[in-house]
Amino acid sequence: MSIDIDPLSDAAGLTVTDHIENTQFEVYTDRSVEPTASPEDAHYFPVDASVTVETGVIEIPRVAVVETRSGDGSLLTRGDSYAMPAGTYHVGIDPAPTKLYLSFSAPFSVSTTERTTRIDLDTPAEVTLGFRSLHQVPAGTIETPTDPESLMDAVSLLGSALQTTSPERSFPTLRGHPPLIEPGEALRVPDRVEPLDSGVRIVVPPEYRYLYPVVSLAYYFAADVVPGDVPRIEGDGWTHSLEPDFERRTAEVLRQAFHFDCLARTEGLYPVDLHERETTDLDLDWGRLYDLPLAERLGEYLAVPFERVEPELPQWTLTTDVRPDPENVELLPFVAGELSIVRSPETVTPAAAGEGDGLGFFRGPRTGAGDPPTEAAPLGPDEFVRGAAESEPAAPAESLDSTRGADASSERGAVPTDADFVRPEPVDTVEHAWVGAGVPLDANKATLDAYHRRLEAGAVEQSRISVLVVCNDEQMREEGEVADLYGLRDMVQFDIEVRHDLTREEMREALRSDVDFLHYIGHVDDRGMQCTDEYLDLTAEDLDVGVSAFLLNACQSYQQGEALVHRGSRGGIVTLSDVANSPATQLGRIIARLMNSGFNLRTALHVAKRELITGHQYIVVGDGGATICQCRSGMAVIFNLYKDSKDVWYLSSELYPNGNHGIGSLSWLNIDIADSNYYVPSDVSFEDVSSTSLSSLLDLELVPVFYDGELVWSDNLSLD
Template sequence: MSIDIDPLCDAAGLTVTDHIENTQFELYTDRRVVPRPSPEADHYFPVDASVTVETGCIKIPRVAQVTARDADGTLLARGDDFSMPDGEYYVSIDPAPTKLYLDFSAEFSATADRETTRIEFENPTVISLGFRSLHQAPAGTITTPTDPESLMQAVSLLGSALQTTSPERSFPTLRGHPPLIEPGDEFRIPERVDPPDSGVRIVVPPEYRSLYPVVPLAYYFAAEVVPGSPARIEGDGWEHSLEPDLERRAAEVLRQSFHFDCIARTEGFYPVDLHEREATDIDLDWGALYDAPLAERLGEYLAVPFERVEPELPQWTLTTDVRPDPDNIESIPFVAAELSIVRSPETVTPASATADDGLGFFRAPSPEPADLVRGGADASTRGADVPTDRGAALDSAEFVQPEGVDTVEHAWVGDGVPLDANKATLDAYRRRLETGAVEQSRISVLVVCNDEQMAEEDEVSELYGLRDMVQFDIDVKHNLTRAEMRETLASDVDFLHYIGHVDDRGMQCSDDHLDLTQEDLEVGVSAFLLNACQSYGQGEALVHRGSRGGIVTLSDVANSPATKLGRIIARLMNSGFNLRTALHVAKRELITGHQYIVVGDGGATICQSRSGSAVVVTLSRNRDDSWNVLTDVFPNGAYGLGSLTTANLGSTQSNYYLPSLMTVDDVSSSNLREFLELEVLPIFVDGELYWSDTFTID
């Protein structure tokens, strides 16, 4: 079973652990309860696990929205302050780290304050609690020859994962993961892969560089992709050109249609107050569009010039460069699932190792006196038989310089080591789908310091585990031998934070070096930070051998800034950020952050943030001592593109869809203080990074 439900040891309530998504949360009751398994089929919505308890109250430690339906599924009430008479109800509470449903017959009330949401009953009531993992697995694997026209047929099937063609598919839980694709001699389709007839057709030349950029459109529109020219999107009675600059035009279509779907869905099952609807200057009949077939709706959307809607669009989260190579076809369902903007560069700019390139990635840093460089033992500690001039861990010819992006994050699929982008790998993408059993319900973090002169950074162990309602096991080890390091890498650890030296011989251990690129070893570590010089090769080897992903360096790094970055990454990972977003935030604080990249799955997390998404706050103080609060909310884990969020700040009531940039001006110090007490958040003031649990407003 992917979800475990256990009684709390030190309080009245339950611990719910989702081993697929690596999330854990607690819900509380007014008395000790012993969960008894109950039939999953008894719930109105599908669930993965169900238990029955008797209690007078259910409380979750977060602000959430409660939705009540009757026995027929009719929506009766939604909000965080209402009461219902005696009756049979299906109730959902959202957001929570898993889908959470309650089935009971009783009178009840729903209330919320700034920290908790409660369902309370007049008398103790028998309640069936249902939980569904937010994980979504592909329905099967499409086998296809790798020529562009055959691949077009496979891409045309990606939309089979959509659970609806209504605007509600802009919610991540209603999109589903596209079927996988693998090369083969013959075209074969699994039985369960059956796309809806959306009436949308995408016409592009039969070549990889034209096909890859429309992959997310084919998925989101459940569109048929066919060869032809000029590139365009067609519906019944309309067409929309993707010329000139197919990559740019495809990105515009994705952003514009997704934005309009998020607005139109407020006419359906989820009639929330949405900021983007209140703020739009586009006058469309949203009710009629909600009821229209997908192709007709899309035609109306695209009749609006992109230039009109562009000013109100949020900054998109991810751009993925997929090299136009048939070797990359197995990665495209994962790229589609992220609704990433896709580019397919035919040519690659090599990153020069010359001193005048302005990049600084291949030059050793200029450390302060007595500062260490993490590329090998310090000169004063080297033995006479150890050469002082070690070679680079990577040949500079392997590095490439992708074009810049307008999105928050950037990934690269294909040959070469990208500067300032996530080197995504098929191994890591596939590992997202693994659902192996987990024996314990705690988040495990291991800090390894293999150089006592860097011991200052091993204090990061104090930064992991600074969370309410999440249980961490944190261990620190020093000066491991090769054998001990091999054993450590094989252990079932959620996050490895390595502090030490790396060079072309591998990871320095107390007795020798361990080269992960050459050694045949078992890897159980899920995610990692290798905070050492030129650790890319060792990190890539960890991903190939079993890890989901990690943060590595492309060049030598000086000890002091590396220590600072290590502490920032520790706090961000502890706060539930994924690898890519954590490094994005760290780069805002440290220019040396550009010496680091993510290898593998940049979306990997070790735990979930209290609010579900990744939140970064920027503050500016006004002359009257009020504050302007700018809140960046990034998609993260199960809370993907299209999820709803709101700022629990003063009188702000509107919802926003992710990704979002929420601005609230003239916030009083008291309201801001209450807001920052809700969750440990990174805060930028005058370009400097602080943390909400230590930041002083006065």
């Protein structure tokens, strides 16, 4: 069992230990109690462990919201101060270190102090307490040989992390993190990794190029993956082919099944009005589908042609390309846990300079004698690029226009010439990640060490967010003003420090510090970060890095940024080319506001690319899902606004999964004409919106707004 429940030794109550999350907390009662095991189905929601005690009080040492449901599960009320008459109740307390549910029959009241949340029963009674691990870290690590057929046994256990096989597993809180996988001589499975028998089988040839694309399906369907000649998905009495066009059909299965689960779950624990259910024009009995076992339900889902439902599906969030190599097996649980569409390209298009396809600048200002000029954005009359500063004789004024403060070297300031740039195939998703050798254009270069660091970070409770802005060039001071853009948040406290002209040792100290986000403005080349005395090479073995995430807004900063990830950071945004100062400054300011608003690295760069074509000179390295704080509304939101000639407003809102509010979360747009929920990701659209309604909506949170296609922010948008 992943959760242990024991009486407190020095007080009245219980101690609860979650062995998956390595957390422990206390629940207080008004008398000494001896917990007795009780059925887990005594609770309305799934739990990992359940006990019953007799008490008149349940108290936890944190401020929380208490949600009360009737005996049949209907939501009655939620809040932190109220009273309920006699009745049978299911009560949830959130947040807590684990999911915490109570079941009892008695009148009760809810109250909170600055430190505690307390439920008082009118008279002592039997209270059944249920606990479910948040399961944000894996239950253990599976060792396996890495040949494809052996690896199938490990991939078949990814679904062991699911908390349920009902359609509610489309909620992120009911999908635990898959167990990790690492190479070994034989299959070894930890005790806490217990397979689920869903009745679903995925049959694929025993080759990496077929196995990798089905890992998200194996996880979400808790499916057994077995070898066979013809790719297909099977249940009792049905078969769904994954050919022709294997990867496309695999992605379609994930999108369609997830969409249908979000619709069917409205018949279960959360019977809410869901926009997608109202707009999906299919004659299906969702109540009957909800009650079916997973394999039977999936068979009926897939009996509906994908073309019938495709127009109703939201844009999926993430595609991950995983090269079909054995060294990539350890990243599979992370990819599956994100419910990413997965492709496994056997071949890849190299992206070399001088091909006439816009890639010339990826080898530096000039790649050799006779090569064409770089194809970066043209420079203005007073413009310079953020290239390396050289201690050479001053160049003519017209030459200085094209360098950031000094000459850009033809041999420095570029990713090394032995780096293999690759051009992945385009994706239909918002975000794109790349796993394997090569430097991908327009994709997140994902790495195993960064994903492991995500687990180490965990759900840390942090009262303040630390941001360090370093500007090491006087000509770039304008971007240094981004410090004013961090910390523009209610209820979130930021410690913001701006430092200029750091020496090599001072830069070492800054990188070593426990900073949530580093925004670096200056020069970078293959010697490292330019400091006032000399360069600091971030690839040096003795470098100690404590910075969690970063933006290296300098020319050709990929190699140095990748070194930061290898040395201890979770992830960051870097450049693949020389970047002109003005657009670099604009992008830096956009990223600052987006990170401050809770966007993750990948989505922040996606938004910046919509505004600036030069954004395509940047990529994310490491964990693209890294954030420095949570969005106020929980998920990343982008508004699109248009007004026609009759002064009628049109509003669309793009909702992206983010942090704890993962794919499948429920959302509601807080505008007076909204009449239903949406699941995330989604695009919420309204016509004929009044200025009053828009103003009220935009006052709620600092969000990016594309007004007539141009990026503005809700705090400085005038609707007049």
